[in-house]
Amino acid sequence: MSTIRAGSPAAFWLALPAGLWMVLAVVLPVLLIVWVSLWGGQGVSPNNPITFDNYARFLANESYRWLILDTIGQAAMIMAITGVLGYCIAYFLTVKVTSPGWRIALFLAFVIPFWTSTLIRAIAFVPFLGVNGLLNQLLISLGLIERPIQAFLYSRLGISMAQVSLYTLLASGPVVYMLSSIPLALREAAMTLKAPPIIVFWRIILPLTLPGIVIGQVLVFLNVLADFITVTTVGGNKLAFLGNLILLFYEGSQIRSTAVVSVLLMILMLVGVTVALRVVDIRKLGS
Amino acid sequence: MHWKTRSRLTGWVLGTVTIGFLLFQWAPMFTMFTLSFAGETGGTTFPMNGVSLHWYRNLWEADLFDDFKPPMLRSFLLALACSATTVVLSVCAAQAMRGRFRGNGLYFYLLLLGLMAPGILVGFGFAILTRLLGIEGSWNTTAYVVHVSWALPFGFLTMLAVFNRFDPKLEEAALTLGATRVIAFRRITWPIILPGVIGTALFGFSLSYDEYARTLFTAGSDGTLPLAVMAQLDRQLTPELYAIGSVTTAMSLIVIALCSIGFWLRARALRGRPA
Numbered sequence: 001m002s003t004i005r006a007g008s009p010a011a012f013w014l015a016l017p018a019g020l021w022m023v024l025a026v027v028l029p030v031l032l033i034v035w036v037s038l039w040g041g042q043g044v045s046p047n048n049p050i051t052f053d054n055y056a057r058f059l060a061n062e063s064y065r066w067l068i069l070d071t072i073g074q075a076a077m078i079m080a081i082t083g084v085l086g087y088c089i090a091y092f093l094t095v096k097v098t099s100p101g102w103r104i105a106l107f108l109a110f111v112i113p114f115w116t117s118t119l120i121r122a123i124a125f126v127p128f129l130g131v132n133g134l135l136n137q138l139l140i141s142l143g144l145i146e147r148p149i150q151a152f153l154y155s156r157l158g159i160s161m162a163q164v165s166l167y168t169l170l171a172s173g174p175v176v177y178m179l180s181s182i183p184l185a186l187r188e189a190a191m192t193l194k195a196p197p198i199i200v201f202w203r204i205i206l207p208l209t210l211p212g213i214v215i216g217q218v219l220v221f222l223n224v225l226a227d228f229i230t231v232t233t234v235g236g237n238k239l240a241f242l243g244n245l246i247l248l249f250y251e252g253s254q255i256r257s258t259a260v261v262s263v264l265l266m267i268l269m270l271v272g273v274t275v276a277l278r279v280v281d282i283r284k285l286g287s
Numbered sequence: 288m289h290w291k292t293r294s295r296l297t298g299w300v301l302g303t304v305t306i307g308f309l310l311f312q313w314a315p316m317f318t319m320f321t322l323s324f325a326g327e328t329g330g331t332t333f334p335m336n337g338v339s340l341h342w343y344r345n346l347w348e349a350d351l352f353d354d355f356k357p358p359m360l361r362s363f364l365l366a367l368a369c370s371a372t373t374v375v376l377s378v379c380a381a382q383a384m385r386g387r388f389r390g391n392g393l394y395f396y397l398l399l400l401g402l403m404a405p406g407i408l409v410g411f412g413f414a415i416l417t418r419l420l421g422i423e424g425s426w427n428t429t430a431y432v433v434h435v436s437w438a439l440p441f442g443f444l445t446m447l448a449v450f451n452r453f454d455p456k457l458e459e460a461a462l463t464l465g466a467t468r469v470i471a472f473r474r475i476t477w478p479i480i481l482p483g484v485i486g487t488a489l490f491g492f493s494l495s496y497d498e499y500a501r502t503l504f505t506a507g508s509d510g511t512l513p514l515a516v517m518a519q520l521d522r523q524l525t526p527e528l529y530a531i532g533s534v535t536t537a538m539s540l541i542v543i544a545l546c547s548i549g550f551w552l553r554a555r556a557l558r559g560r561p562a
Binding site: 060 | 304305317379382383385388398406409428432433434499529
């Protein structure tokens with residue numbers, strides 16, 4: 001017995017507003033994008049004939065095809081870096097730090113920036129990476145370089161640094177969750193049976209944290225694919241990925257091309273999520 | 288968790304990586320914060336040419352062209368509205384999930400979809416929807432609808448987690464003693480889930496306040512703060528932007544700090560109460 005009866009009409013009516021809201025604001029718009037991407041004709045009207053011409057025209061352009069690959073490549077690179085970095089940080093915070101006070105302090109230092117604006121954090125990279133920026137000053141004063149490195153800002157290197165900084169928490173968070181739910185006894189059992197630490201990690205810890213790794217990777221993948229803010233602010237309009245192309249077409253009022261790129265982006269994301277779901281069963285995570 | 292490990296070396300290596308990343312993560316924000324206090328002749332990078340509050344004063348006395356105050360007010364009101372709506376909808380939705388209505392599995396995925404769908408697609412799709420319906424986009428109508436759809440999944444998951452840890456025996460006791468379901472919810476359930484509700488409200492506020500992509504496509508002519516910041520960045524990067532960035536970041540940090548202190552005080556008060 002609880003304040004709500006199982007299967008009661010009340011439950012249905014309580015669920016309805018949020019459900020309708022999501023259908024109206026997320027599902028319907030996404031379906032509309034798919035529909036618009038198939039529009040022939042010229043105007044913005046529901047009477048346009050359905051055709052695949054928009055896709056054919058887009059994919060016939062070699063530089064656009066290259067852009068798709070480039071976007072995937074960038075996502076893969078950021079996934080690899082944030083994956084390794086995120087796992088190291090998660091392992092250190094949950095396993096290696098033994099003092100509770102230190103753990104909370106480090107954890108807060110890790111998480112707090114996530115609660116501030118992504119846009120502002122991306123903009124903050126401009127004075128950090130610039131020719132007279134903090135990073136160059138630091139490297140010069142350490143004697144590592146003689147002249148400031150120009151390539152930090154408005155380059156792929158700069159964008160990647162910003163993206164790693166923004167998205168490592170996404171890769172790390174789920175791993176922290178999985179790591180802290182591993183029972184102590186498992187590890188002790190393995191140690192008692194004289195397994196060396198590397199084997200304990202490889203045979204016990206890693207498989208048990210695999211769902212966390214995969215979910216983190218999915219989050220990073222989705223975010224890098226859709227990221228256009230970091231690319232415009234830190235990349236200074238010199239580089240573009242699929243997200244920027246969407247914006248570019250939209251600002252040029254090319255609504256069909258915008259829709260085509262959006263659908264391609266959606267397909268990439270769906271493929272990524274499907275692959276991930278084959279590796280782990282997300283529904284089992286809650287238990 | 289206390290794992291006794293033999294390897295100190297791994298600890299040192301991982302520790303260095305962690306501390307290095309934390310420094311790397313905070314350094315840009317620190318740079319921006321420092322440069323926002325640059326002198327009047329200071330630019331957007333070092334040297335600062337003195338220390339002053341010039342750029343903050345500029346922010347306050349801005350002219351029509353780069354006045355951040357109206358967008359800031361709009362962002363604030365929109366975030367408040369989004370926060371309130373998210374709280375109501377997520378509490379209802381999570382409470383409904385406890386009632387195991389038909390199709391609750393599908394419903395769960397429907398709400399999760401909002402978490403997965405990127406802002407750029409949702410915003411663009413919603414812009415098409417309003418255009419086909421002939422509705423003019425505005426920050427307090429179309430942008431509001433889209434913002435709530437972004438914060439709702441976070442609030443919903445938070446409330447689900449809260450209800451999962453909730454002990455139904457407490458409600459049972461109230462109902463056995465003759466309370467109606469509504470009274471039991473108000474007097475027993477609500478006070479217990481209140482910390483989760485505050486967390487949901489925070490999610491609703493900060494996700495809306497910081498949202499850029501979804502607003503860009505749906506806000507119409509009067510933009511919110513992130514749009515104004517991006518527009519100014521397109522025109523020219525000035526230390527004023529660092530000032531506004533520092534102000535909003537400081538605001539976020541203060542809100543987080545206040546809420547954490549609130550939770551801590553509440554937890555202490557609950558512990559101190561005689562059983």
